[in-house]
Amino acid sequence: MQAEIIKTEVEKELLNMEENQDALLYYQLLEFRHEIMLSYMKSKEIEDLM
Template identity: 50%
Template structure:
């Protein structure tokens, strides 16, 4: 299986972020799935994996913002998300 360049995945993540900022859910979802597939074949790059995690959080925030609250569901816990990001940053070498 041929490795995917991390720089190529980085460009895709930037494009994904553009669609998140535009609240374009359909394209954002498509980019997310394409990137997840590429990550499995990507050369190792810890910084890019952290960047992907950050965009996943941003993606979820977009969906939470756009979706009305449903029975028993709450908005994202921003304090918990911040702690998760800090924990992931501690893993960087």
């Protein structure tokens, strides 16, 4: 999935960048929203099976 590839690239870049509290907070928010989206999609797949 394209989103997972981009997420991996961003994680690699975060390791190499200087500490920036705003950037880290923003990334944490994006990561949280990504996890919510994935769990929503998985629950929809389960509902479709029933």
